[in-house]
Amino acid sequence: MEPLLVFPEPVPPELAQALDFGGWAWKSAPDIDSARRDEPADGWVGAIVMATAGAELDGALRLCRAIRNGDINVDSVLLLVNGGQLMELDPREDLFDDFCVHPFHPVEFETRLKHVFRRSGNNDDIDLIEYGPLAMNLETYQAVIEGKPLDLTYMEYELLKFLAAHPGKVFTRETLLNRVWGYDYYGGARTVDVHVRRLRAKLGEEHANLIQTIRSVGYSFGRSRWI
Amino acid sequence: MEREQEYVLRTVEERGVRLIRLWFTDVLGQLKSVAISPAELDTALDEGVQFDGTAINGFSRIHESDVLARPDATTFELLPWAKEDEPSARMFCDIQNLDETPFAGDPRQVLRRNLDEARTHGYSFFAAPEMEFFYFASGDPSLGKPQPLDRASYFDLTTADVSSDLRKRTIHMLEAMSIPVEYSFHEDSPSQHEIDLRYTEALDVADNVMTLRLVVKKIALERDCYATFMPKPLNGVQGSGMHTHLSLFKDGENAFHDGDDPYGWSTTARQFTAGILRHAREITAVTNQLVNSYKRIAETSEAPPYVAWARNNRSALVRVPVRKKGKAESARIEYRAPDPACNPYLAFSLLLAAGMRGISENYELPEETNTNLFDLSETERRAAGVEPLPRSLDEALDVMESSELVRTTLGDHIFEWFLRNKRTEWSEYQSQVTPFELERYLPST
Numbered sequence: 262m263e264p265l266l267v268f269p270e271p272v273p274p275e276l277a278q279a280l281d282f283g284g285w286a287w288k289s290a291p292d293i294d295s296a297r298r299d300e301p302a303d304g305w306v307g308a309i310v311m312a313t314a315g316a317e318l319d320g321a322l323r324l325c326r327a328i329r330n331g332d333i334n335v336d337s338v339l340l341l342v343n344g345g346q347l348m349e350l351d352p353r354e355d356l357f358d359d360f361c362v363h364p365f366h367p368v369e370f371e372t373r374l375k376h377v378f379r380r381s382g383n384n385d386d387i388d389l390i391e392y393g394p395l396a397m398n399l400e401t402y403q404a405v406i407e408g409k410p411l412d413l414t415y416m417e418y419e420l421l422k423f424l425a426a427h428p429g430k431v432f433t434r435e436t437l438l439n440r441v442w443g444y445d446y447y448g449g450a451r452t453v454d455v456h457v458r459r460l461r462a463k464l465g466e467e468h469a470n471l472i473q474t475i476r477s478v479g480y481s482f483g484r485s486r487w488i
Numbered sequence: 489m490e491r492e493q494e495y496v497l498r499t500v501e502e503r504g505v506r507l508i509r510l511w512f513t514d515v516l517g518q519l520k521s522v523a524i525s526p527a528e529l530d531t532a533l534d535e536g537v538q539f540d541g542t543a544i545n546g547f548s549r550i551h552e553s554d555v556l557a558r559p560d561a562t563t564f565e566l567l568p569w570a571k572e573d574e575p576s577a578r579m580f581c582d583i584q585n586l587d588e589t590p591f592a593g594d595p596r597q598v599l600r601r602n603l604d605e606a607r608t609h610g611y612s613f614f615a616a617p618e619m620e621f622f623y624f625a626s627g628d629p630s631l632g633k634p635q636p637l638d639r640a641s642y643f644d645l646t647t648a649d650v651s652s653d654l655r656k657r658t659i660h661m662l663e664a665m666s667i668p669v670e671y672s673f674h675e676d677s678p679s680q681h682e683i684d685l686r687y688t689e690a691l692d693v694a695d696n697v698m699t700l701r702l703v704v705k706k707i708a709l710e711r712d713c714y715a716t717f718m719p720k721p722l723n724g725v726q727g728s729g730m731h732t733h734l735s736l737f738k739d740g741e742n743a744f745h746d747g748d749d750p751y752g753w754s755t756t757a758r759q760f761t762a763g764i765l766r767h768a769r770e771i772t773a774v775t776n777q778l779v780n781s782y783k784r785i786a787e788t789s790e791a792p793p794y795v796a797w798a799r800n801n802r803s804a805l806v807r808v809p810v811r812k813k814g815k816a817e818s819a820r821i822e823y824r825a826p827d828p829a830c831n832p833y834l835a836f837s838l839l840l841a842a843g844m845r846g847i848s849e850n851y852e853l854p855e856e857t858n859t860n861l862f863d864l865s866e867t868e869r870r871a872a873g874v875e876p877l878p879r880s881l882d883e884a885l886d887v888m889e890s891s892e893l894v895r896t897t898l899g900d901h902i903f904e905w906f907l908r909n910k911r912t913e914w915s916e917y918q919s920q921v922t923p924f925e926l927e928r929y930l931p932s933t
Contacts, residue, residue, distance in 0.1 A: 402498045410503065412566040414666055415495045435740070449612060449740040451817070455668065455688045462663040 263301050264288045265378065266308040266335060268324055275364070276311070276341075283371050293324065296333045307337040307378040313363045318346050325356040331443055339377045341365070355436045390425045392483050394468060397422055406468055413463065416442070420456050424472060424482035433479040453480070492561035493533045500526050500577065503566065507576040510537060510557050511698070512583055513595050515546025515902055516777070516909070517831030519698050521578075522557060532559055536584060546905045547583075547593045555591050557581040563695060568664040569706060580695050592901035595833035599691055602837040602897060606844055611736045611743060613840045616670065616687040616820075619700055619828050620728035622721055623651045623679045627714030634721055636679030637713060650711065655681050658707045665703070667696045676790075677725035687733070687820075690840065694832040697730075701828070719776070719827035720783040727784030729791055730828040733809075734839060735820040736760065744819035751799070752811060752819060758853040761797055761806055761821050763846020764839060765854065768795050768805060768825065770891035771838040772877050773884035773910065774898075775826040779917045782880045784827055792824050795875045796857035803861045805877070825877060834898060841897040882914045 264286040267276070272289045280287045287309075290296040296305075308328060312321035321340065328335045340357040342350065350360065359377045361370055388399040397404045402418060404411040413421065420441050424432070432440075434450035442452065457480055461469035473481050500508065508529055510522045522539060524532055536556035541547030547555065559579040570576040583594035590597040606613055624634040637651045652674070659669050662683070670684040683704070685696055701717055708715035720727035736743040736756065746754035776785060785791045790802075797806035807822040826835050845851070854873070861874060869876075878884035885907060888894050895903045 401502050402495045403502050412568070412664065414565055415492045415562055417666065418495065438740075449737045451614065451687065451737065452689065455686065455692075458668045458686065459663075459666045462668060463666075 263303050263306040266290060266296055266305040266333070268296075268308065268310045268321070273311075276309070279365075279367050279370050280309075280374075282367070283374060285374065293327050293332055300334055305333070305335045307339065308333070308335045309339045309341065310357070311341040311363065312346055313341060313343045318342065318349060322353060322356055325353075329356060329439060329443070337377050339373060355439045390422065392425050392428055393471070395421075395425060395464075395471065397425060406464055411463055413460075417456060417460050417463070420453075421460055424480065428483035429481060431475050431478055431481040437479065490561065492564075496533065496559075496561045496564045496579070497529060499564070499566075500529055503575050505566070505575045505577050507570075507574070508532075508559075509567070509576060509578040510559055510581045511578050512557055512581045513698060513831065513833060514544045515593060515595060515831065515834075515905060517595070517698075517829070517834070518545065519702055520544060532557075533561060536588075537581075538586070541583075541591075541593070544593075545909070546902060547591075554586060555593075556584040556586060556588070558584055565665050568661050580698075592899050593905070595831055595837075595902070596691070596694070598898060598902060599694055599833040599837045601899075602840050603689075603691060606736070606840055609844070609847075610738045611844070612738075613690045613836070614687050614735050614737060614820075615690045615693045615836055615839075616685055616733040617693065617697060617826075617828075617832070618682055618684045618729070618731045618733075619697065619704075619717070620675055620680060620682045620730070621704055621715055621717045621828060622677070622728060623654060623681065623708055624714045624716060624721070627716065634714075634716075636677075636722075650713065651679055651681065654707055654711060654713070654715075655683070657710075658704050659683065661703050661707060662700060665699055667699060675726075677722065680725075680728065687735075690836045694836055697828075697832040717828040719778060719781045719829055726790050728828055729784065729824065730826040730830065731822055731824045732826055732835075732839070733820045733822050734760075734764075734843070736843075742817050742819045744821070745816040747816070751808075752816070753808070754819075756847060757819065757821065759846040759851050760843035761808070761846065762851035762853040763843045763849075764806060764821070764823060765795055765797060766851055767838075767842035767845065767891070767893050769875065769878060769884075769887045770894050771835075771842060771888070772825060773881065773888040774838055774894070774906070775823075775830050775835045776884065777831070777881075777910065778827075778829055779881050779913060781827050781829065782878070782884075785825065785877055785879075790824070791827075792861070793877045793879075794857075794861045794869065795877060796861060797821075797854070798857050801858060801860065804857050834902070837897050838894060841893060845893060880914075881910060881917075885910055885914065 267287050267289040270289045270291040288299060290299060310321045310324050312318045325338055327333060328338055338357040340360040341363040342360055343363055359373055361373045390397040394407045404413060404418060404421060423441050434453040437453045438450060457472055461472055464471060471483055475481055505526060507523050510524060512520050514520055522537060524537060536558040538554055538556055540553050541555040542553040559581050563580040564577060566575060566577045582597055583591040585591050603613055623637045655672055659672055662669055668686040670686045672683045675682045685693060704715045717728060744754055744757035745752055785793050792803050792805045794805060796804045798804035799808045799810055805824055807824060809822060811818055823839060861869060878887055889907055
């Protein structure tokens with residue numbers, strides 16, 4: 262199993278212990294350069310960034326941003342913060358996939374680890390996204406609607422995958438741009454609109470409303486599981 | 489391997505794609521294609537496909553003739569018209585020299601370079617062209633005057649006629665190829681149609697224009713008729729244009745918008761427009777590259793021949809569409825000279841460069857022209873400081889030749905090749921005795 266990347270060094274004993282008990286392979290790194298240098302052949306399975314030890318919140322978010330920028334090859338990020346830092350996370354939600362309040366309860370921590378890192382494609386039983394008539398095979402990059410293959414470009418596929426992986430969740434154009442295209446993309450929010458328009462056309466009239474426009478916010482896919 | 493490339497390889501495998509067409513464009517804007525088999529795809533994505541460029545217009549060089557086509561995996565698309573048992577796909581390519589530097593004769597690389605240049609100033613360039621074209625019964629000039637398929641006019645909803653059926657099929661096909669269509673309708677002239685493409689980044693738009701021209705022609709041929717983007721195929725009715733809406737975005741915001749301005753128009757927009765106007769005459773040889781192009785640029789409002797701008801005056805070369813209140817995103821200008829036979833990569837490169845020059849040099853925007861320029865006499869127009877666009881390809885080439893802006897934007901290779909090629913076209917045209925001359929002069933002299 263590929264290791265998790267843990268920031269910063271040294272790793273507090275309770276975190277190291279929780280990871281070891283959970284059977285997670287992990288490796289710590291003091292900075293971006295060493296994380297890059299030590300990258301395993303199949304990439305990091307994900308990253309745990311602590312804002313409560315040494316680096317503090319700003320430093321931790323800087324690391325998250327570096328990850329999102331593609332400076333380090335990591336898909337998913339779990340952020341550890343203390344209660345006092347929670348309020349400051351609000352405008353920066355796109356920098357991490359989930360967070361956990363530290364000190365944590367080991368059971369909560371383990372659940373979040375599974376939730377964040379098992380979904381990122383390294384585990385065999387989750388490489389299929391199904392929602393209503395739509396099915397996406399993440400391994401073969403194929404998508405079907407009502408059993409009929411969809412002819413998608415790479416970015417259309419990536420956008421649909423991201424949306425379909427989070428049904429019911431509303432994303433702003435900026436978040437979609439950052440998460441699907443990456444920070445170094447210049448196209449602006451209009452790019453997102455154009456791709457949503459393309460996807461709807463390809464999903465066909467009947468299924469175009471799988472992607473909903475949320476007025477003056479952004480887009481969401483399907484319905485929330487909670488309503 | 490990049491994920492885009494992995495996506496392409498995997499899709500080819502999963503979907504049983506038999507043939508992958510690698511598309512690129514010559515200097516004159518003709519679409520070219522090299523087909524490869526799935527077995528060659530891996531290497532093609534990694535190293536490119538080497539071919540001899542000598543036979544491609546504008547690709548020839550004195551020393552070595554081989555170039556590399558590097559597929560752009562993000563443009564991978566299954567072709568919706570391929571037979572079901574023989575799926576095929578296409579990717580646009582960037583052309584490189586064998587040492588992997590950009591090839592100076594590749595129009596797509598020219599546009600990339602100019603877009604990158606604008607990005608260093610924080611701008612991304614968006615365009616939305618309105619593509620006009622005619623359907624005719626045949627494309628064979630030996631059959632005489634082209635025969636329109638219908639006699640309808642502007643916005644006419646014609647019932648069940650061949651050409652609206654063609655247009656509908658075309659749009660369906662375009663949407664299947666990720667080309668969103670904004671509007672489509674019957675234009676002013678018999679058998680003339682228009683398809684408006686949605687706003688997107690200029691490189692995508694240029695690729696889309698190339699795809700659109702192919703799709704429109706292809707669908708027409710399926711029904712045994714012929715579609716043409718020739719700028720002026722018929723006497724006495726208006727020709728086909730490619731009015732193009734332009735805007736710049738900075739930090740995700742429309743840089744042409746300014747909420748504090750009474751017209752909602754930013755300084756950037758004014759300077760950009762000033763740049764386009766100042767250099768309009770220099771870029772015309774490229775936006776209107778055929779002998780025939782200049783028969784469209786005549787005294788009609790659809791192809792305004794005067795270098796001027798206005799908000800609500802369609803006789804001006806640059807129109808600033810009035811926006812609905814609060815529509816900051818849609819701030820734009822419309823440049824009305826280009827025709828659909830142009831090379832979109834080069835035309836967009838020059839429009840961008842002219843506009844950016846206006847910004848970098850703080851050009852002053854001339855006064856808006858509120859009078860109908862067609863109603864003024866030549867002298868009155870001159871007094872108002874309104875210059876005409878070049879009246880012929882010949883004149884346009886003269887103006888282009890002395891333009892530092894055009895040379896820098898296109899690069900020496902394309903600049904010089906284009907002038908040479910087009911001078912030849914002009915002199916071949918000049919040496920022809922036309923039916924007009926025969927009819928007019930043979931009986932009377």
